[in-house]
Amino acid sequence: DERASVLVIGGGAAGITVAAELRRHRPDLPVTIIEPSDTHSYQPGWTLVGAGVFTLSETVRPMETLLPGGVTWIKEAVSTLLPDENLVELTDGRRVRYRHLVICPGLKLDWDRVAGLREALGSNGVCSNYSAETAEYTWQCLQEFVGGKALFTQPAMPIKCAGAPQKIMYLAADHWRKRGLEQPADVEFCLAGDTLFGVPFFVPPLQQAVDDYGITLRYKHNLKAVHGASRTAFFTVADEEGRMSEVERRFDLMHVTPPQIAPDFVRSSPLANAAGWIEVDPSTLQHTGYANVFSLGDVAGTTNAKTAAAVRLQAPVVVRNLLSTIDGKPLDATYDGYGSCPLTTAYGKVVLAEFTYGGKVTPTFPLDPRKPRRSAWFLKTKILPFMYWKMMLRGSEFDVAHREREFAQDYQT
Ligand code: FAD
Structure with a gap:
C-alpha cells in the first residue's frame, strides 16, 4: 500500500x-x-x-x-x-x-461504438478533432477537399465541448468559400439530437451561420458504422413517431465526433x-x-x-x-454551473457562449453575446490559451463567476 x-x-x-x-x-x-x-x-x-x-x-x-x-x-x-x-x-x-x-x-471517447470507425479514421477523408492523433488529418482533409459531400457528425449528449462538432464545420465551410472549390460543396450536419445547441438563446446566430453557408441539418441521425474504402456512413434515424430506420450516405469528407461515456x-x-x-x-x-x-x-x-x-x-x-x-x-x-463554448462561426469570428446551470446566459463582457465577434476570436486564439497554461494550470485563482452573473439578467429569453 x-x-x-x-x-x-x-x-x-x-x-x-x-x-x-x-x-x-x-x-x-x-x-x-x-x-x-x-x-x-x-x-x-x-x-x-x-x-x-x-x-x-x-x-x-x-x-x-x-x-x-x-x-x-x-x-x-x-x-x-x-x-x-x-x-x-x-x-x-x-x-x-x-x-x-x-x-x-x-x-472516454467511445470510438468502438461506431462500427469500423477506428479502422476508417485517418484515411479516405474520415477525420476527427477529438484526439491528438487525428486533429492534424482534419486540416489535411479540409485542404484536399475539392467539392462534393462533406458530413459532420454529432453523437448523443453529453459530450465535451458540445459546440466543437459544428465549430469545425463552419471553419471548413468558410475555408472552402474563401479558397473556391472546383465543384460545389454539399455540407451536411448529422446530429443525434433534435436541436442545434443546448442553450436556445444561442441557436439563432448558429442557424444564421448554417443558412449563410447553405448547410443541410439532419436531426436524429446517429452514426452507427463507417466504411472507409467506399466512403460510406450508416446512420440510424428516428422519425417523428420514434420509429427507427437505417440510412446510408456517401461522403467525400466526414468529420466524426465520437460517442462519449x-x-x-x-x-x-x-x-x-x-x-x-x-x-x-x-x-x-x-x-x-x-x-x-x-x-x-x-x-x-x-x-x-x-x-x-x-x-x-x-x-x-x-x-x-x-x-x-x-x-x-x-x-x-458553491459552483453555479458556469461553462463556456467559443463558437467559431468563421475564421476571425466567434460567438462566445457562456452560461450556467439551466442554460442561464452569463456573459463576461457587457456586449450582446449572440453577435459573432473578432474580439472573441482574439480571446479564443490568444488569451484563453495563455490563461490556461500560465494561470489556470499554475493554480492562480481568478474566480470571475460573480462578475459574469452581473450581466446575466439582461439576456434572459
Ligand atoms: P481531461 O483534460 O481530458 O484530462 C483527463 C486526464 O485523466 C488525462 O490526462 C488522462 O490521461 C487521465 N486519465 C484517464 N484515465 C485515467 C485513469 N484510469 N487513471 C488516471 N488518470 C486517467 N473546453 C473549453 O473550455 N473550450 C473549448 O473551446 C473547448 N473545445 C474543445 C474542443 C475539442 C475538440 C475537445 C476534445 C475538447 C474541448 N474542450 C473545450 C473541452 C475540454 O478540453 C475538457 O472539458 C477538459 O479538458 C476537461 O478536463 P478534465 O481534466 O476533466 O479531463
Whole structure:
C-alpha cells in the first residue's frame, strides 16, 4: 500500500489545476496525482489544429513540466475505485490508500461504438478533432477537399465541448468559400439530437451561420458504422413517431465526433450515478455518499457544459470545500454551473457562449453575446490559451463567476 493525504485521479485540465491550487493554499499538504500519460493536451486548441490555425505541438506539453512542484506523480492508470476502504487500485496491481480523493480522469471517447470507425479514421477523408492523433488529418482533409459531400457528425449528449462538432464545420465551410472549390460543396450536419445547441438563446446566430453557408441539418441521425474504402456512413434515424430506420450516405469528407461515456472504472464503481458519471452535489461538488470524495471536470455527473472553462471555476470550489472538509468546517464554496463554448462561426469570428446551470446566459463582457465577434476570436486564439497554461494550470485563482452573473439578467429569453 502507498498512502496519500489527497489523491487526485487524472492530470488533465482539472487534476493539474486542483493540485496546483491545493499546493498554493496549503503548501504542506501532501498531494499525489495518478496519471498514466507522458503528455498533457490543451484540447480546446484542437479545433484550431483541425482548421490549420494552430500546430498540434502548440497544444501538447510534457506532463512533467506542468505538474506542480512538491506533488507526487504515480505514472499509472486507476483500474478500480474502492471507496469503502479509501483505496484505489492501479492497472499494475498496486493499491493506493487516501484520506481524500479528487476524481477527474475526464471522459472516454467511445470510438468502438461506431462500427469500423477506428479502422476508417485517418484515411479516405474520415477525420476527427477529438484526439491528438487525428486533429492534424482534419486540416489535411479540409485542404484536399475539392467539392462534393462533406458530413459532420454529432453523437448523443453529453459530450465535451458540445459546440466543437459544428465549430469545425463552419471553419471548413468558410475555408472552402474563401479558397473556391472546383465543384460545389454539399455540407451536411448529422446530429443525434433534435436541436442545434443546448442553450436556445444561442441557436439563432448558429442557424444564421448554417443558412449563410447553405448547410443541410439532419436531426436524429446517429452514426452507427463507417466504411472507409467506399466512403460510406450508416446512420440510424428516428422519425417523428420514434420509429427507427437505417440510412446510408456517401461522403467525400466526414468529420466524426465520437460517442462519449464515463471511463469504465468509473461506470463500474459504487461512486457512479445511473448514467455512469460521478455522483456529486452540483453546487459543492462533493460526492453525495462519500464526504471525502470530490469530483470535477468531464467525469462529474453535473449538467454544466463539459469544458475547460467549467473546470476553471470548479477547481477553486473543490479546493475550498476539500480544505473545509479536512478542517472539519462546513462547506461554503458553491459552483453555479458556469461553462463556456467559443463558437467559431468563421475564421476571425466567434460567438462566445457562456452560461450556467439551466442554460442561464452569463456573459463576461457587457456586449450582446449572440453577435459573432473578432474580439472573441482574439480571446479564443490568444488569451484563453495563455490563461490556461500560465494561470489556470499554475493554480492562480481568478474566480470571475460573480462578475459574469452581473450581466446575466439582461439576456434572459
Ligand atoms: P481531461 O483534460 O481530458 O484530462 C483527463 C486526464 O485523466 C488525462 O490526462 C488522462 O490521461 C487521465 N486519465 C484517464 N484515465 C485515467 C485513469 N484510469 N487513471 C488516471 N488518470 C486517467 N473546453 C473549453 O473550455 N473550450 C473549448 O473551446 C473547448 N473545445 C474543445 C474542443 C475539442 C475538440 C475537445 C476534445 C475538447 C474541448 N474542450 C473545450 C473541452 C475540454 O478540453 C475538457 O472539458 C477538459 O479538458 C476537461 O478536463 P478534465 O481534466 O476533466 O479531463
